[in-house]
Amino acid sequence: MNLRITALLFFMLASPALKAQPGCLNASRLEVLPVFFVPQNVSFPDFSDQKNRINQHLLWAQTRYKEMLNNRAGFKLADTGAITYYGTRPDSYYKSFTDRGAAAYLEELLPYLGYSRFNCPYAILVIYIDYNSNFPVAGARTLNGGINTGGGIIIMSGGDLKFSPIFQSTLQHELGHAFSLPHVDSYGYSMNSNASIMSYNPSHQTNFFNPSPTPGILIPEDIRNLALHENAFAGLNFDSLVDIPAAYSMYEGIPLVGIMDIPGQKDYRVTVTTSSGETYSSLAGNLVQNEIKLSYPGMPFAYDYQNMWHSAEVPAWASVVIKFPVPVTLNKVGIHSQHSGIYQKADSVRIDRYNNNNFLQILEQTLPAVDEYISFSPATDSIFRFHFKPGVTKMVTIRGIEFFNNNEPVFPPRVPYSLRNPQQNALPAKPVLNVPPDSAVILSFLIPLSWSGLNSQNYKLQIDTCKDFCAPVFETTTSSTLFFYPAGISNKRYFWRVKGLNGIGQGFGEWSNIKQFTTQAVAVYYFTGNGDYFLPSNWQNNITPPNPVTAGSEVIIKSGMPLECYINQPVTFLPGSKLTVEPNARLRLIENLIIQ
Known part of the structure; x- marks a missing residue:
């Protein structure tokens, strides 16, 4: 009797793997989620009208951002559409806060949505329902400070949504804040007359659903920041030849807001202490969650005490202890030493993890370059110690440390360094998913998946029933750009993504954009x-x-x-x-x- 039963067993065992997923540490996407927030003592009889209104406004704002970026990229809206949340406290409670209730909304909404501040994949647009007052005044910010570090919050009034003629232009402005854009006066530009949507220029104001004859734009500084926000604007590259007009003097710095305090959520701050001194006005805490400056031969003197740590003279090693707010798994770090292309380079690094009131050494390695990426066996802990061996000056300057788990950033710098990483060209190119087309309905239980990518020897493929990929239902590494996935369930939506791996030693490259397909019997x-x-x-x-x-x-x-x-x-x-x-x-x- 001819019996081939391997495939049969796979199908029988596939279904139990499709279960609720645990939370993950990082968000891999950012989408705009509108939420009608209804206090305990307030009614909301016109939900249907308001839902249609906010959907129309969001589609318009989405189109505007694409237009301002010349259709190179745009932000996404959550699949759920607008949802309604009924608050656990009365209206007076939320109005008692100086931040207009932003932290109080998040205290309730994050657990309700099933996320934490660490992995929230949404810029949550809170529409506060109280038609008796113009509360709250509109505002927005990121949850964790910086760019590409997680979710954001936008707060706007339900009354404004219904009655304010300038709601649309205000929405475009506040979305910018949720995507990490600051006000233009951070660059020294006029808030009253600048062309950016991040100004208060009255000529940008819309009139209900009628556009302004002189709408705002994204100025070069805005586009630069959005290009760094890979989770929200995937595939957007800042092109100085295209994005900077002739004779335009671009502001060099990237102003950012700090980390938000959210009741009921762990702190996002990573703390750093040292016994090796903090000289020239620097702080050891500058090593993490900051902007990593460049150091290269021939550059002007560029010591930045606000973004670097400069040790005192040490007899052997300069050390820092780094404490994360939650346990993390690390298998790669980026060490950025030296300043101004010449001063205080670290020659070696030694890394320890905390273990039963003692430190256990993970590795010791030389640092040939000023920007060095080092891989090692996975280590899980909340406390790590880094030792840096100085050169003849007996001092080191560390511009920053990056942390990774399988090439995914862990508590990343406030400004992503990858786009300026001198070794970035060694990484595999971002793959392009070819087949099936996005949102395809497949009339088969065997799904052909194909992709393309340059500078890759192998590829990691992940398939999940959730766009977060916290616990993929399927994961494999393959050298081929074609894979047949035996789906286990009919009428089920699956998401998939791919990233490349080469043999240069830098590890995985960037994930592809996410696509989806649905199986149908x-x-x-x-x-x-x-x-x-x-x-x-x-x-x-x-x-x-x-x-x-x-x-x-x-x-x-x-x-x-x-x-x-x-x-x-x-x-x-x-x-x-x-x-x-x-x-x-x-x-x-x-x-x-x-x-x-």
């Missing part, structure tokens, strides 16, 4: 009787499956003991078909069962 046949597989009366509605069973068709054996289904003639299941034997059902093979 062409036909499902239920064996509900007892005995012969080929007897029509044993099948629901007397409809027997074809032989061979074609792609997209599923055969389900439901008969439980002492009843059984027996096969006494050859049956073939073609690629893309599916055989399911339900728990306690019985399938007896007298003849060939061939699963191709």
